[in-house]
Amino acid sequence: MTSSGIDITGVGAVSGYGWGTTSLWDGLASGKAAATLHHDHERPGQNPVWLATVPAGGEDSDGTSRFGRALRGAAREAIDDALARGWRPGRRVGLVHAVVLGEVDEWRNFYLRDDGRRRVRDYLTLMPSTPVSQLMQEYSFHGPAMNVSAMCASGNAGMITAKMWLDTGFVDDVVFVATDLSLTPENVEHFVKLGVGVVDVEPQDGCRPFQEGSQGFGMGEAATAFVLTGRSSGSYARMLGGSMSHDAFHATSIDPDLTQVRQCFDDALADAGAAPHQVRYLNAHGPGTAQCDAAETAMLETVLRSEAQVYSIKPLTGHCQGAASAIETAAAILGFAHGLVPAAPRVADGHPLLLDGFTAAEAGLTVKSSLGMGGHNSVVVFAPA
Template structure:
């Protein structure tokens, strides 16, 4: 290791950062095992919910988080989900031998919209008036402050946001902190609880989301007749460290770019998405031919499919196996990359590559449901509104 000029401490090599703890709250349930069982069962997390549509008298397919958690952790699901995911990830890492004593632990929380439902209630139900302690629970800084206090973490704590690539961006922010010697370990949390009727309406109007078709009819990434994504929710926590002998997976590196083209549409040249994948490979110190899996952003929109097919062909010569999870977990918006990273990490540990079943003519490299893992790294690509692209490369231990 080399001295860090900013802190006077020792900078950590990036390739020592591993995922040692996982916590998940999703449409499948409150806990990572519910996620894994759902992925292995091959059934979507989404179900029909009332209260959607123009008159709010229709049903829509949405992968919402069911009510749960401790009300002491937040008046809405957002704060509760953050706390449960964080607590599960920390306990998981501790069971694998991680100890925080003597280590500087930071927390990066990636999100996009915050507690949408509770902000709506704050204005429309409560008229903008609450007790100060209840108002403070609305602020994105509050859930991470509560976690820092509860577990006695004293490293940096902050929120980051990069639309639907936020989960990958959170991981890369954590990696930069470690490389700079600012922290020993990082708890990376990504949360999105915004699958409300108000939010779904606009994504449907933009031609991206589909609420009136079941997930396997709507979302078919790398398959024919795809329509778009099913909206969903999740909070995912990943404990990143070099202090556990048997972690789930290593984080080799990654990269971020921006299309600088349009607030919604993907640059049709795909130049910056391709550059993001290429720079991630360079940062990780591996060649494209070494990548065994391409974990797609896979929203099932035509723009996303075209872009990712171009990346797969241009960068990887169509060699890696393709895994796509959004037909199962739904599009968890700001948490979409994080829940898919968690699935990849669990796949490495359990020897089974998670992917949705194929329901239509598909790309020849797309996996058809759970498949035995082969050796080799995974490139997890994510794309977000505003032209945000982010790629993270993971590998088995």
């Protein structure tokens, strides 16, 4: 028997496909990757690379920062969506923001273009607290507001934090946002050097989670937002529970015995009051790397007893780093509304439980796993509304 959980009643998204959840859903439905070829005009002679960057957009009043525009754009869409579904903000609305690398473009400009000199007002825009505080001010929200960071698992960490706040009565509602617009040439180059980023081939050729021939992941950007509450009648989904753990093993590699990963899956199901046979889909971290795919395959076959089917959208959106699990959760939640599972098309021989493209949804729970670099394990359990 599952627990009652917390409602997710508003969704907003900015991705490589464009601004808004409609752009995200239509892009995923196309089965084609969001990435396009980019040339490094600062370093002539470099080969172009495939990147799923967020395109220009947003409100002029939000300033020139791509990061700030995307954060506030996704949050506004989620809040407007929730209000249209009947949500009315409570007295204490909190804000949780998941971020790993904030304002990368602007910090880069600060050092390389501005030589470390800016007006104080412009310097303050670099602080991770500034866009969060501006959003709170825009809506007169007075609950707690903070940033959380757990590498690629930051989105799940934010969702779990939001649910903890709501479960304890610390707040009445939570706006959760995850933002990562960090694809500067330097960051891309170092993920390639780590042997996990693949930018020299089309994304679906290089990134093949749970399939033969996968080389790693393409790089993506995203900002994703949700309104979570216990007081809504117009929700997309319910977050039933979740868990996090840490391998305490290595700066990049997963502990090969998978003890902590397995415990995290078990604890998340227990927190949700769910049994393995109730899980119909594993929305995987699925970066297409050998270590992560092997770890999640083991969880699919042992903890979930090969009763669930698995999918990953990273071949389509790219790996959105600190916003990865959040954009992947948004895809699953939009799928609940459409009665579809937004899986990426298969391109090679793969695991027999791997879905092939958009698939009619069947009854059951969705487990969202995210394994952040450095040993950050996270699992969240969702049910359709």
